[in-house]
Amino acid sequence: MKWLDERLGLSELMAGIFEHPVHKKSNFLDYLGFATLYVFINQAVTGMLLATVYKPSSTEAWASIKALQASAVGGYVRSLHSWGANFMVVLVVLHLLRVYYEGAYKKPRELTWIAGGILLLGTLGLAFTGYLLPWDQEGYWATTVGTAMAEYVPGIGDYVVRVLRNGAQVTGDTLTRFYSVHMLLLPVVVLFAFMVHFFFVLRQGMSSTDALLAAKQQGKNIESMSIPFWPNVAFRMILLVLVTAAALWVLAGVFPKGLGDAADPLNKNKFIPQPAWYFFGVYQLLKYFPGKLDIAAMVGVPLVGLIALFALPRIDRNPSRLPQKRPIALAIGVVLSAGMVFLTYQGYKSVPKPLPTNMVSHPSYARNINPIFQSKCVACHGQSGGYSLETYTGAIQKNIAPGNPDASKIIQRLEGKLQPQMPLGQEPLTKDQIQTIKNWIQDGAPNN
Amino acid sequence: MSEGKESNLPRRRFLKLGVGAVGGALGLGYLGLTGDFLRPPSELSKPLQVVGKIGDFSVASPTLVAYQSSGGSEGVYVTNLGDGGWLALDFHCTHLQCPVDWYDATKQYICPCHGGTYDINGNVLGGPPPHPLPRRVIKIEGDSVLVGGRLV
Numbered sequence: 001m002k003w004l005d006e007r008l009g010l011s012e013l014m015a016g017i018f019e020h021p022v023h024k025k026s027n028f029l030d031y032l033g034f035a036t037l038y039v040f041i042n043q044a045v046t047g048m049l050l051a052t053v054y055k056p057s058s059t060e061a062w063a064s065i066k067a068l069q070a071s072a073v074g075g076y077v078r079s080l081h082s083w084g085a086n087f088m089v090v091l092v093v094l095h096l097l098r099v100y101y102e103g104a105y106k107k108p109r110e111l112t113w114i115a116g117g118i119l120l121l122g123t124l125g126l127a128f129t130g131y132l133l134p135w136d137q138e139g140y141w142a143t144t145v146g147t148a149m150a151e152y153v154p155g156i157g158d159y160v161v162r163v164l165r166n167g168a169q170v171t172g173d174t175l176t177r178f179y180s181v182h183m184l185l186l187p188v189v190v191l192f193a194f195m196v197h198f199f200f201v202l203r204q205g206m207s208s209t210d211a212l213l214a215a216k217q218q219g220k221n222i223e224s225m226s227i228p229f230w231p232n233v234a235f236r237m238i239l240l241v242l243v244t245a246a247a248l249w250v251l252a253g254v255f256p257k258g259l260g261d262a263a264d265p266l267n268k269n270k271f272i273p274q275p276a277w278y279f280f281g282v283y284q285l286l287k288y289f290p291g292k293l294d295i296a297a298m299v300g301v302p303l304v305g306l307i308a309l310f311a312l313p314r315i316d317r318n319p320s321r322l323p324q325k326r327p328i329a330l331a332i333g334v335v336l337s338a339g340m341v342f343l344t345y346q347g348y349k350s351v352p353k354p355l356p357t358n359m360v361s362h363p364s365y366a367r368n369i370n371p372i373f374q375s376k377c378v379a380c381h382g383q384s385g386g387y388s389l390e391t392y393t394g395a396i397q398k399n400i401a402p403g404n405p406d407a408s409k410i411i412q413r414l415e416g417k418l419q420p421q422m423p424l425g426q427e428p429l430t431k432d433q434i435q436t437i438k439n440w441i442q443d444g445a446p447n448n
Numbered sequence: 449m450s451e452g453k454e455s456n457l458p459r460r461r462f463l464k465l466g467v468g469a470v471g472g473a474l475g476l477g478y479l480g481l482t483g484d485f486l487r488p489p490s491e492l493s494k495p496l497q498v499v500g501k502i503g504d505f506s507v508a509s510p511t512l513v514a515y516q517s518s519g520g521s522e523g524v525y526v527t528n529l530g531d532g533g534w535l536a537l538d539f540h541c542t543h544l545q546c547p548v549d550w551y552d553a554t555k556q557y558i559c560p561c562h563g564g565t566y567d568i569n570g571n572v573l574g575g576p577p578p579h580p581l582p583r584r585v586i587k588i589e590g591d592s593v594l595v596g597g598r599l600v
Contacts, residue, residue: 141546141547144545145545145561149544151545162488163488165488167489167519168491169522171519172518172519173519174519265520265521265522266512266514266523270549273546273560273561286576294543379561382563419553424558425549425551425560
């Protein structure tokens, strides 16, 4: 240590990083960025391990992951990487919300915020490109749909899609492109943006230290309002990392990441594409923007969001950082976050899920019937089309004769007595599922 | 130094300009390479490929065939329209490119994602799709059916 110090003056540098006071009010929400850094390191380490066995071509990718899954450690490392991606997205967003609430993006920390915005985009980009790499049906079709959204960009949409995919469709050429972006381009971008982000934080301190500096300038003794960063705050930070790590390791172990069927561009098994969970919001939004307004959901909303994100320090000119003096900014923040949570939840609800197959004698619409409708019917019988099963009112408008299941057209369609049998092109519902719906109609099709 | 301060300044300005110009030119060069490298292949350059015999396709009954491209298979519905000639349609819905299925029962292409429907010619009947299904080049040579890239 002394040897290095003589040559590099390290202790001076370290003192700058470690020896400063931190406001007593600082709490674990201020360390979310640090927890994100931990998860990024998890991604880097597990990602490098995965790269040692992964074969980036459309003919070998799936089989190489399948082989990896056969070993317990291999499967666990992949599960850590996959769960880590989710953790990273969640932590980055929570960190952003915390900074927004604290008003920490204001002068002089505008550039820290902007570097953070780049980190957010980089994280989402990594999550999106990584989804394709196992080359299973889930990733293949999510990527097809995800990249297809760019088609709605006016004028250059088609070109953008072909650049993203390296062709008109998602093929092995797309896989190679995504692989290089996931492994080289985005990690470099994220690392670079992180260094800038981190440098600014070290240079300017967390926003909560500003109050300390102000007090110091007024000649007050700040000892009583502060605690030293090293080792007190650092210890709290490492505790948050420990909690994050424990959650990550347990989740990765208890809910291991599976591997679906290999990607089939011809989709012979009629896999129904589903978005990754962080796309549930957009997925749901599309349902509210029917027809020609799709462009608003797919281009307009993301574009406005992007501009708002990067221009926030300019848009919000209110100099105060106190939450009680920023009612408008906080109200907008609350509405947007609540909206996102709501859309994500609604989207999650309507994604087809495995249904319980047992028969229910006196079913409830909310618990037993609606889930069947949501997962088997509303993809077609939703907002568009002549008959909507999206809501109770829509469902009972026609085709259901309360008290008389056999006279109800919906039952005749489900049983195939009336052709074509529903759900069209998919496996019919099981006998028990149909019987459950029959029982519900027999009971008078109540909204219970 | 024999030169005065004044005569030194333009030279420094020249040197600064030089640093900027060399850096900028190199940067632009790599940017140009990147742009050219990432340019996607043209759809029109896709070669015609035999996907079946005329006899494989009964009239008015779309059949899913595989067009083999460098990166894998591409799904194409080939239809013998009888007097109306032949039609090759890309099987990706124009809404968000989920794969559509042909249903003989309703004589429609139906998309499983958001319920878009198309007629046998690929024209939109209902749901969110903004355009008809994209057409691909199709050619009959002897009794072979050949399919090519997308008609843009």
